[in-house]
Amino acid sequence: MSTLDYRKVSRASRWLDVRRRKLGMWAYALNRITGIGLVVYLYLHLVVLSLLLRGQAAWDFFVTVARSPYVLALDVILLAGILIHGLNGLRIAMTGFGIGVGAQKALFVAVMVVSAVTLWVATIKIFRI
Amino acid sequence: MNMVKVPLQIFRYKPGQAPRYDTFMVEIPDTSHVIDAIDTVWAIHDRSLAFRRACHHSSCGSCAIRINGVEKLPCVTRVTDVWGGHDPLRLEPLRNFPVVSDLVVDVTGLFQRMSAADMSMICEAEAFLPFTVDTFAVAGLDPKLVELPENFSRFSRFEKCIECGICVSACPTMAADEKFLGPAGLAAIHQARKKSNDPVKVEHLLGLADGEHGVWRCHSAFECTEACPQAVDPAGKIMALRRELIARRFSKMMGK
Amino acid sequence: MQNNGRLAGLLSVCDESAKKEDQNIPPHVLIIGAGSTGSATAHDLALRGLRVTVLERGEVAFGTTGRNHCLLHSGGRYCVTDQESAIECIEENMILRRIMPDLLELNDGLFVAVTEADLAFKDRFLQGCAACHIPAREISVERALAIEPFLNPKILAAVQVPDGVFEPFRFCLAFLATAQENGTIVRTYTEVTDLLCVGRNVAGVRIRDLHTGRQEDLQADLVVNAAGPWAGEIAAKAEIVVPEVPTAGVMVALDCRLNNLVLNRLNKPSDGDIIVPQRATSVIGTTSWAVENPALITIPPEHVDRMITQGQQLIPAVKKVPMRAKMAVARPLIAKSGVDARKLSRTFECFDHERDGMNGFVTITGGKTTTARAMAEKVSDMVCRKLDISAECRTRDTLLASYRLFFQRTHSRTPSSVADAGHRSYRRSIFNEHG
Numbered sequence: 001m002s003t004l005d006y007r008k009v010s011r012a013s014r015w016l017d018v019r020r021r022k023l024g025m026w027a028y029a030l031n032r033i034t035g036i037g038l039v040v041y042l043y044l045h046l047v048v049l050s051l052l053l054r055g056q057a058a059w060d061f062f063v064t065v066a067r068s069p070y071v072l073a074l075d076v077i078l079l080a081g082i083l084i085h086g087l088n089g090l091r092i093a094m095t096g097f098g099i100g101v102g103a104q105k106a107l108f109v110a111v112m113v114v115s116a117v118t119l120w121v122a123t124i125k126i127f128r129i
Numbered sequence: 130m131n132m133v134k135v136p137l138q139i140f141r142y143k144p145g146q147a148p149r150y151d152t153f154m155v156e157i158p159d160t161s162h163v164i165d166a167i168d169t170v171w172a173i174h175d176r177s178l179a180f181r182r183a184c185h186h187s188s189c190g191s192c193a194i195r196i197n198g199v200e201k202l203p204c205v206t207r208v209t210d211v212w213g214g215h216d217p218l219r220l221e222p223l224r225n226f227p228v229v230s231d232l233v234v235d236v237t238g239l240f241q242r243m244s245a246a247d248m249s250m251i252c253e254a255e256a257f258l259p260f261t262v263d264t265f266a267v268a269g270l271d272p273k274l275v276e277l278p279e280n281f282s283r284f285s286r287f288e289k290c291i292e293c294g295i296c297v298s299a300c301p302t303m304a305a306d307e308k309f310l311g312p313a314g315l316a317a318i319h320q321a322r323k324k325s326n327d328p329v330k331v332e333h334l335l336g337l338a339d340g341e342h343g344v345w346r347c348h349s350a351f352e353c354t355e356a357c358p359q360a361v362d363p364a365g366k367i368m369a370l371r372r373e374l375i376a377r378r379f380s381k382m383m384g385k
Numbered sequence: 386m387q388n389n390g391r392l393a394g395l396l397s398v399c400d401e402s403a404k405k406e407d408q409n410i411p412p413h414v415l416i417i418g419a420g421s422t423g424s425a426t427a428h429d430l431a432l433r434g435l436r437v438t439v440l441e442r443g444e445v446a447f448g449t450t451g452r453n454h455c456l457l458h459s460g461g462r463y464c465v466t467d468q469e470s471a472i473e474c475i476e477e478n479m480i481l482r483r484i485m486p487d488l489l490e491l492n493d494g495l496f497v498a499v500t501e502a503d504l505a506f507k508d509r510f511l512q513g514c515a516a517c518h519i520p521a522r523e524i525s526v527e528r529a530l531a532i533e534p535f536l537n538p539k540i541l542a543a544v545q546v547p548d549g550v551f552e553p554f555r556f557c558l559a560f561l562a563t564a565q566e567n568g569t570i571v572r573t574y575t576e577v578t579d580l581l582c583v584g585r586n587v588a589g590v591r592i593r594d595l596h597t598g599r600q601e602d603l604q605a606d607l608v609v610n611a612a613g614p615w616a617g618e619i620a621a622k623a624e625i626v627v628p629e630v631p632t633a634g635v636m637v638a639l640d641c642r643l644n645n646l647v648l649n650r651l652n653k654p655s656d657g658d659i660i661v662p663q664r665a666t667s668v669i670g671t672t673s674w675a676v677e678n679p680a681l682i683t684i685p686p687e688h689v690d691r692m693i694t695q696g697q698q699l700i701p702a703v704k705k706v707p708m709r710a711k712m713a714v715a716r717p718l719i720a721k722s723g724v725d726a727r728k729l730s731r732t733f734e735c736f737d738h739e740r741d742g743m744n745g746f747v748t749i750t751g752g753k754t755t756t757a758r759a760m761a762e763k764v765s766d767m768v769c770r771k772l773d774i775s776a777e778c779r780t781r782d783t784l785l786a787s788y789r790l791f792f793q794r795t796h797s798r799t800p801s802s803v804a805d806a807g808h809r810s811y812r813r814s815i816f817n818e819h820g
Contacts, residue, residue: 267702
């Protein structure tokens with residue numbers, strides 16, 4: 001089907017539809033996706049930290065798992081989410097008070113470029129451990 | 130004059146029936162605008178096609194629709210700019226408005242908000258340079274100050290906003306919050322506030338902007354400014370309102 | 386034409402209507418067409434206390450009015466060749482300034498002489514303006530160029546007149562919103578498919594609702610045919626001939642605004658001799674040719690080219706600015722046999738079809754949007770005479786309501802929408818809550 005059938009999709013999730021939308025809308029959608037992702041991660045993180053209550057052996061086992069390349073890859077994704085959400089958040093804070101509104105697209109590009117570069121450097125460092 | 134055969138895929142909906150897409154093949158001059166294509170469908174192929182239009186030159190705002198999923202005014206959109214020559218040209222009504230039938234949406238909500246902002250359609254042009262520097266550049270002239278005719282203190286202009294609803298259709302918050310004042314309404318509040326000296330009216334307008342469905346519902350998608358065919362920049366105006374509201378809060382906090 | 390046999394339903398409505406008359410319920414007038422004529426007429430009749438229903442097959446201003454040149458005439462254009470029109474124009478110009486001040490860009494206009502022939506016309510022009518009471522003032526060429534930087538620097542003379550600019554959609558909406566305030570019902574997307582006659586009397590119309598596809602018969606004490614270039618088509622449904630010649634014209638809107646004032650060529654009316662600015666565009670117009678089918682007009686490319694060529698005479702920069710839009714629509718000009726299209730008078734005429742043997746039916750056609758209110762006054766006077774109502778016209782001084790109220794007052798016919806089920810409550814607005 002070439003169009004979204006709006007009957008079947010609840011209204012609030014229309015922000016997901018970024019087809020043919022411009023950069024500002026992409027930033028909007030990405031911020032929400034990363035935001036949801038970070039909230040989910042927060043819970044996971046707390047669950048993981050609660051392993052500390054189970055004593056040394058449990059924690060050591062967790063650290064071994066955490067060093068596996070699959071989990072490190074997830075860490076990279078997490079870092080991507082933090083960078084995008086954080087830097088875009090700064091962009092939104094700025095433009096939300098009228099600073100740089102005219103440059104909002106350029107700012108988004110800058111956000112993504114900085115995120116990409118930082119992520120690239122960080123990935124290298126992460127996988128060297 | 131070269132004619133082209135353009136397939137139009139038009140959203141059709143009549144009350145009581147399921148929505149569908151009808152395809153029409155129209156033969157039109159290649160210099161046509163999309164509104165001419167729609168008009169041809171109505172005049173020759175299907176008189177039951179309901180669509181809005183009046184001025185055909187982007188001053189009434191009534192013809193706004195989605196062309197291939199993107200909000201545009203068909204009267205200033207050339208067919209060749211949006212049709213690649215193969216896939217049908219898809220025409221759908223605006224989003225975030227109730228669909229009455231076919232391409233006609235109910236714009237009552239939009240006009241209610243514009244009424245609440247009570248922005249006069251007349252504003253005043255810059256007293257002495259009513260043309261942009263770009264216009265002078267296009268004409269190949271140096272920008273210069275313009276004199277006013279006798280007894281004129283300013284030139285008058287209609288506000289840029291033509292109340293077409295394109296920004297409302299493009300806004301993701303309008304989709305989620307049906308009472309949101311929306312980009313058109315908030316931009317109108319900003320313009321009305323700028324033009325008003327009456328403190329009671331200004332308080333009222335800023336109160337609307339500061340309210341539960343005002344500027345704080347905007348989440349900076351900027352789609353409104355991107356989609357606006359008249360360069361109103363509603364997003365910029367929403368941010369300007371926020372600046373003013375914050376400045377006033379600070380002043381109050383400082384005890385002014 | 387639907388006649389006696391099939392009108393059982395309508396006749397019973399007529400009986401009811403007759404009973405109602407005993408109770409002093411005002412007569413019901415149906416107006417076909419929501420262009421400038423229909424809208425202004427609805428306003429006038431509603432102010433006089435009649436019950437009015439306006440029927441329009443498209444959106445408001447769907448036809449001729451929508452695509453007009455947006456020029457609030459000072460009358461200067463006609464002050465030499467058609468003084469009747471010119472006097473109407475300047476009177477209505479002043480009235481519209483009073484009743485719809487918020488809907489007009491008022492920056493005056495200039496008539497400029499580009500050639501020696503234009504210059505020679507100047508004296509006749511000034512005399513014509515004086516004769517028609519149009520406040521015209523000659524200004525120096527230097528002054529004109531200082532006011533309009535893009536004006537042709539080679540002009541030989543300039544005369545300033547009180548031209549203005551309106552926007553036709555909102556023009557109609559304002560009249561209709563005011564009429565709605567006084568009880569008028571406006572039904573858009575409602576097409577008149579037939580006139581229903583009882584003997585030699587038009588008793589109503591058959592309509593089809595374009596949204597639902599449903600057919601309905603509406604009773605009327607009188608039907609006003611304000612369908613512009615389609616007035617002939619409507620009248621034909623009662624086998625009446627309305628002598629109009631749908632005459633199309635092309636206009637070209639540019640991508641940027643090049644003038645503050647309306648610019649006119651100082652000469653007799655011809656093609657492409659006016660540039661009307663509005664918001665951020667300048668619109669060059671217009672041409673003139675008779676068309677068979679006003680519903681579908683193909684824009685001749687040579688007319689577009691002529692607009693650009695003629696426009697350059699007034700503003701040379703026209704050739705450097707891309708074109709934003711082009712439009713064409715048919716004016717409803719009243720035919721006088723053997724006359725060139727450009728020379729047909731732009732005045733209007735009311736036809737009481739009683740003279741054609743059909744009662745309860747009048748046509749108002751011709752004219753221009755600038756004189757819509759005057760047209761409405763004339764046809765409303767006729768309607769009241771025919772319905773034996775004595776009520777004065779009050780439209781000269783009644784300030785019009787906000788055009789934005791039109792949609793809010795329109796009888797809501799939004800069905801339980803498929804695409805936006807949640808927006809059923811759209812009309813329950815936050816503003817009701819604020820009171």
